[in-house]
Amino acid sequence: MNIDHIAVYCIDLEGMKRFFMEHFACKSNELYHNSRTGLKTYILSFPDGGARLELMSRPEVMKPLVDVFRGGFIHISIALGSKANVDAKTDELKAAGYECISGPRITGDGYYESCIVGPEGILIEVTI
Template identity: 55%
Template sequence: MFLTFPDGARLEVGSREDLNKHHETGYPLGYMHIAMSLGSKDKVDDLTKEIDAAGYKHLSGPRTTGDGYYESVVCDPEGNQIELTV
């Protein structure tokens, strides 16, 4: 379910049966990830390259997802997933 706020920000809230404790495979328990809209595919591509060059964990993408988002998924130093999207 998406909650949409007047300024256009959206919050996705949901529940899954297939949750697990691993940040890098499957879906972790509790907080899953934060998504940041960068405004363009070029910005997603560029920031993904910068993150890779800096040595941070890059999990997937850039790619277009099944629900139509262009995204790249990376991890912060603590292993939390960050979704970079348009």
């Protein structure tokens, strides 16, 4: 088991991507845009591998919040190795009383995952 990626909401998605590419030698995937929700994301990989960084933006949602919302941590993603493990962990967490807010499902960008609201409201994504 390991941390697959950490996600951060950004006000300036392109600027944040440039920052990590210029200063930390990250490589980026192509922009993912969900036209239904407005979500835009990049997944950045660091040169030495390991956990990745997901940069996320939903400008139409964030615009009215810009004065109070500065962006930041949104979820932690834990890779479990298989669909069966994702399904089992989702069931385990639901049985323990944690809310599953999505999944298990295949997302628009191809991940198999579910998202659980953990202690103190932290979002925990379990993925392959």
